[in-house]
Amino acid sequence: DGGITQSPKYLFRKEGQNVTLSCEQNLNHDAMYWYRQDPGQGLRLIYYSQIVNDFQKGDIAEGYSVSREKKESFPLTVTSAQKNPTAFYLCASSMGGKRNEQFFGPGTRLTVL
Amino acid sequence: GESVGLHLPTLSVQEGDNSIINCAYSNSASDYFIWYKQESGKGPQFIIDIRSNMDKRQGQRVTVLLNKTVKHLSLQIAATQPGDSAVYFCAENSGGSNYKLTFGKGTLLTVNP
Numbered sequence: 001d002g003g004i005t006q007s008p009k010y011l012f013r014k015e016g017q018n019v020t021l022s023c024e025q026n027l028n029h030d031a032m033y034w035y036r037q038d039p040g041q042g043l044r045l046i047y048y049s050q051i052v053n054d055f056q057k058g059d060i061a062e063g064y065s066v067s068r069e070k071k072e073s074f075p076l077t078v079t080s081a082q083k084n085p086t087a088f089y090l091c092a093s094s095m096g097g098k099r100n101e102q103f104f105g106p107g108t109r110l111t112v113l
Numbered sequence: 114g115e116s117v118g119l120h121l122p123t124l125s126v127q128e129g130d131n132s133i134i135n136c137a138y139s140n141s142a143s144d145y146f147i148w149y150k151q152e153s154g155k156g157p158q159f160i161i162d163i164r165s166n167m168d169k170r171q172g173q174r175v176t177v178l179l180n181k182t183v184k185h186l187s188l189q190i191a192a193t194q195p196g197d198s199a200v201y202f203c204a205e206n207s208g209g210s211n212y213k214l215t216f217g218k219g220t221l222l223t224v225n226p
Contacts, residue, residue: 041219090157099145099162100206100211103159106155
Protein backbone atom coordinates (compact mmCIF):
# COMPACT_ATOMS: atom_id res chain seq x y z
CA ASP A 1 0.00 0.00 0.00
CA GLY A 2 1.36 3.42 -0.91
CA GLY A 3 0.83 6.25 1.50
CA ILE A 4 1.98 8.33 4.43
CA THR A 5 2.22 7.01 7.94
CA GLN A 6 2.55 8.97 11.15
CA SER A 7 3.32 7.61 14.57
CA PRO A 8 2.25 7.58 17.24
CA LYS A 9 -1.44 8.45 16.85
CA TYR A 10 -1.61 9.89 20.37
CA LEU A 11 1.32 11.32 22.32
CA PHE A 12 1.52 12.75 25.80
CA ARG A 13 4.39 14.87 26.97
CA LYS A 14 5.33 16.56 30.19
CA GLU A 15 6.10 20.23 30.09
CA GLY A 16 9.76 20.89 29.41
CA GLN A 17 10.36 17.70 27.42
CA ASN A 18 11.24 17.45 23.75
CA VAL A 19 9.29 14.96 21.67
CA THR A 20 9.74 13.67 18.11
CA LEU A 21 6.88 12.84 15.75
CA SER A 22 7.50 10.38 12.96
CA CYS A 23 6.43 10.74 9.33
CA GLU A 24 7.23 8.23 6.59
CA GLN A 25 6.06 8.10 2.96
CA ASN A 26 6.53 5.51 0.22
CA LEU A 27 5.03 7.60 -2.57
CA ASN A 28 8.46 8.58 -3.89
CA HIS A 29 7.55 12.23 -3.32
CA ASP A 30 10.31 14.82 -3.21
CA ALA A 31 8.51 17.31 -0.97
CA MET A 32 7.30 16.81 2.59
CA TYR A 33 5.51 19.11 5.01
CA TRP A 34 4.49 19.50 8.64
CA TYR A 35 1.33 21.32 9.65
CA ARG A 36 -0.26 22.14 12.95
CA GLN A 37 -4.04 22.20 13.40
CA ASP A 38 -5.82 23.70 16.40
CA PRO A 39 -9.54 23.18 17.15
CA GLY A 40 -11.76 24.99 14.66
CA GLN A 41 -8.76 26.22 12.70
CA GLY A 42 -7.20 25.61 9.35
CA LEU A 43 -3.75 24.12 8.83
CA ARG A 44 -0.67 26.19 9.58
CA LEU A 45 2.66 25.31 8.00
CA ILE A 46 5.52 24.57 10.40
CA TYR A 47 8.32 23.36 8.10
CA TYR A 48 8.64 21.96 4.63
CA SER A 49 11.30 20.20 2.64
CA GLN A 50 11.56 20.29 -1.13
CA ILE A 51 14.36 17.74 -1.32
CA VAL A 52 16.58 15.55 0.85
CA ASN A 53 18.98 17.44 3.13
CA ASP A 54 17.10 20.71 2.63
CA PHE A 55 14.20 22.29 4.50
CA GLN A 56 12.62 25.70 5.01
CA LYS A 57 10.70 27.35 7.82
CA GLY A 58 6.99 27.75 7.38
CA ASP A 59 4.76 30.27 9.08
CA ILE A 60 5.08 28.99 12.66
CA ALA A 61 8.53 27.33 12.92
CA GLU A 62 9.50 28.70 16.34
CA GLY A 63 9.91 25.92 18.90
CA TYR A 64 10.11 23.17 16.27
CA SER A 65 12.94 21.46 14.40
CA VAL A 66 13.10 18.97 11.53
CA SER A 67 15.56 16.86 9.57
CA ARG A 68 15.42 15.31 6.12
CA GLU A 69 18.19 12.73 5.90
CA LYS A 70 16.16 10.33 3.76
CA LYS A 71 13.61 10.95 1.03
CA GLU A 72 11.05 8.80 2.82
CA SER A 73 11.31 10.35 6.26
CA PHE A 74 10.68 13.82 7.73
CA PRO A 75 10.60 13.72 11.56
CA LEU A 76 9.41 16.73 13.54
CA THR A 77 10.76 17.56 17.00
CA VAL A 78 8.60 19.67 19.26
CA THR A 79 10.99 21.32 21.67
CA SER A 80 10.44 22.73 25.12
CA ALA A 81 10.69 26.20 23.53
CA GLN A 82 7.29 25.73 21.89
CA LYS A 83 4.96 27.63 24.23
CA ASN A 84 1.69 25.95 23.32
CA PRO A 85 2.46 22.55 21.79
CA THR A 86 -0.87 20.79 22.40
CA ALA A 87 -2.36 20.33 18.91
CA PHE A 88 -3.05 17.91 16.07
CA TYR A 89 0.03 17.52 13.84
CA LEU A 90 -0.28 16.56 10.21
CA CYS A 91 2.43 15.44 7.83
CA ALA A 92 2.00 15.64 4.06
CA SER A 93 3.98 14.97 0.90
CA SER A 94 3.78 16.03 -2.72
CA MET A 95 5.56 15.65 -6.04
CA GLY A 96 6.22 19.38 -6.15
CA GLY A 97 5.76 21.30 -9.35
CA LYS A 98 2.74 23.19 -10.57
CA ARG A 99 0.18 20.56 -9.61
CA ASN A 100 1.01 20.64 -5.95
CA GLU A 101 -1.51 18.16 -4.62
CA GLN A 102 -0.48 17.28 -1.08
CA PHE A 103 -1.29 13.89 0.42
CA PHE A 104 -1.78 13.76 4.17
CA GLY A 105 -1.01 11.26 6.87
CA PRO A 106 -3.51 10.33 9.61
CA GLY A 107 -2.07 12.82 12.10
CA THR A 108 -0.61 12.73 15.61
CA ARG A 109 -2.46 14.30 18.51
CA LEU A 110 0.04 15.73 20.99
CA THR A 111 -1.07 16.65 24.48
CA VAL A 112 1.18 18.39 26.97
CA LEU A 113 0.37 17.48 30.55
CA GLY B 114 -18.78 30.16 4.43
CA GLU B 115 -16.72 33.10 5.62
CA SER B 116 -14.41 32.57 8.54
CA VAL B 117 -15.52 34.00 11.85
CA GLY B 118 -12.48 33.45 14.03
CA LEU B 119 -12.46 30.30 16.15
CA HIS B 120 -15.98 29.24 15.17
CA LEU B 121 -16.13 27.22 11.99
CA PRO B 122 -18.78 28.21 9.47
CA THR B 123 -21.35 25.44 9.33
CA LEU B 124 -23.71 24.14 6.69
CA SER B 125 -26.51 21.75 7.52
CA VAL B 126 -28.36 19.96 4.71
CA GLN B 127 -30.82 17.12 4.29
CA GLU B 128 -29.67 13.87 2.76
CA GLY B 129 -30.20 13.96 -0.98
CA ASP B 130 -29.98 17.75 -1.25
CA ASN B 131 -27.17 19.53 -3.07
CA SER B 132 -24.56 21.33 -0.94
CA ILE B 133 -22.56 24.40 -1.83
CA ILE B 134 -19.51 25.32 0.23
CA ASN B 135 -17.81 28.64 -0.40
CA CYS B 136 -14.27 29.89 0.06
CA ALA B 137 -12.60 33.25 -0.45
CA TYR B 138 -8.92 32.98 -1.26
CA SER B 139 -6.35 35.61 -0.47
CA ASN B 140 -3.67 35.84 -3.15
CA SER B 141 -4.49 36.93 -6.70
CA ALA B 142 -1.24 35.33 -7.89
CA SER B 143 -2.33 31.86 -6.76
CA ASP B 144 -2.99 29.64 -9.77
CA TYR B 145 -3.83 26.24 -8.33
CA PHE B 146 -6.61 25.39 -5.89
CA ILE B 147 -7.63 22.26 -4.04
CA TRP B 148 -10.60 21.17 -1.97
CA TYR B 149 -9.94 18.77 0.90
CA LYS B 150 -12.34 16.82 3.12
CA GLN B 151 -11.38 16.13 6.73
CA GLU B 152 -13.32 13.72 8.91
CA SER B 153 -13.02 14.01 12.67
CA GLY B 154 -9.62 12.88 13.97
CA LYS B 155 -8.24 12.10 10.50
CA GLY B 156 -5.97 13.74 7.97
CA PRO B 157 -7.42 15.75 5.07
CA GLN B 158 -8.34 13.85 1.90
CA PHE B 159 -8.03 15.31 -1.59
CA ILE B 160 -11.41 15.85 -3.29
CA ILE B 161 -10.81 17.89 -6.42
CA ASP B 162 -8.46 20.53 -7.79
CA ILE B 163 -8.60 23.26 -10.40
CA ARG B 164 -6.06 25.42 -12.18
CA SER B 165 -6.64 29.12 -12.75
CA ASN B 166 -7.03 28.68 -16.51
CA MET B 167 -10.35 26.94 -15.82
CA ASP B 168 -13.63 28.21 -14.38
CA LYS B 169 -15.20 24.86 -13.61
CA ARG B 170 -14.16 21.28 -13.07
CA GLN B 171 -16.32 18.26 -12.37
CA GLY B 172 -15.61 15.06 -10.53
CA GLN B 173 -17.80 12.31 -9.23
CA ARG B 174 -20.72 14.11 -7.51
CA VAL B 175 -18.54 17.18 -6.97
CA THR B 176 -17.99 20.35 -8.97
CA VAL B 177 -15.55 23.15 -8.24
CA LEU B 178 -16.18 26.65 -9.55
CA LEU B 179 -13.51 29.33 -9.67
CA ASN B 180 -14.21 33.06 -9.97
CA LYS B 181 -10.85 34.82 -10.25
CA THR B 182 -12.42 38.26 -10.50
CA VAL B 183 -13.65 38.12 -6.91
CA LYS B 184 -11.15 35.48 -5.69
CA HIS B 185 -13.85 32.97 -4.86
CA LEU B 186 -14.04 29.19 -4.97
CA SER B 187 -17.03 26.98 -4.40
CA LEU B 188 -17.51 23.26 -3.99
CA GLN B 189 -20.80 21.76 -5.01
CA ILE B 190 -21.73 18.29 -3.79
CA ALA B 191 -24.65 16.64 -5.54
CA ALA B 192 -27.08 14.36 -3.72
CA THR B 193 -25.32 14.84 -0.38
CA GLN B 194 -24.99 11.68 1.71
CA PRO B 195 -24.38 11.18 5.46
CA GLY B 196 -20.83 10.07 4.62
CA ASP B 197 -20.17 13.54 3.26
CA SER B 198 -20.38 15.00 6.78
CA ALA B 199 -16.95 16.49 7.48
CA VAL B 200 -14.97 19.72 7.50
CA TYR B 201 -14.13 20.97 4.02
CA PHE B 202 -11.05 23.11 3.38
CA CYS B 203 -10.02 25.05 0.34
CA ALA B 204 -6.33 25.58 -0.33
CA GLU B 205 -4.43 27.84 -2.75
CA ASN B 206 -0.84 27.53 -3.89
CA SER B 207 0.35 30.58 -1.97
CA GLY B 208 0.84 33.04 -4.82
CA GLY B 209 1.92 30.50 -7.40
CA SER B 210 4.30 28.48 -5.24
CA ASN B 211 5.26 25.00 -6.47
CA TYR B 212 5.26 23.81 -2.89
CA LYS B 213 3.41 25.90 -0.34
CA LEU B 214 -0.34 25.73 0.14
CA THR B 215 -2.37 28.23 2.15
CA PHE B 216 -5.47 26.72 3.74
CA GLY B 217 -8.76 28.33 4.58
CA LYS B 218 -10.28 27.79 8.02
CA GLY B 219 -12.82 25.25 6.79
CA THR B 220 -16.57 24.72 6.73
CA LEU B 221 -18.33 22.03 8.75
CA LEU B 222 -20.91 20.17 6.65
CA THR B 223 -23.55 18.20 8.53
CA VAL B 224 -25.88 15.94 6.57
CA ASN B 225 -29.15 15.06 8.28
CA PRO B 226 -30.72 11.73 7.38
